[in-house]
Amino acid sequence: MQEHYRALERMYARAPINEFYPPEISVSHGRASVSLQVRPAYFHTLNAMHGSVYFKLLDDSAAFAALSLSDVQAMVTAKFTISFRAPVSDGKITATAEVVHVDGRKVFVEATLNDEEGNEIASGEGLFLPAKLLLADVGAYQR
DSSP states (O other), X not given: OHHHHXXXXXXHHTOGGGGTSOOEEEEETTEEEEEEEOXXXXXXXXXXXXXXXXHHHHHHHHHHHHHTTOSSEEEEEEEEEEEEXXXXXXXXXXXXXXXXXXXXXXXXXXXXXXXXXXXXXXXXXXXXXXXXXXXXXXXXXXX
């Protein structure tokens, strides 16, 4: 499965949106973490990071935790809920996600977003379902 986890990491790095948000990802069985250096380009008018960046890191880490369970089936977000705790305007932030329950084809994942001091700045929980696409059919997924 290590080969699958590395293939997922490479697939994630190839996503065009990650040219704007240059994150780092680590995937293992049922877990994933995504880190990002905060930049002013991510700020809203109150000089703190926009909520869309919180969502991206939480959802990405959760999605790849779900994807780690199978080297056959692609997964998509069906539902994701975020709780914001604190604004952030500098430093490196890391979202860490873990699969907490699998019910048939439904994968439930919880994620937290922390600043570099370890303070929780947001959390989220999501439901992930199989996509109609197999990982073998995703050009960026190369083993």
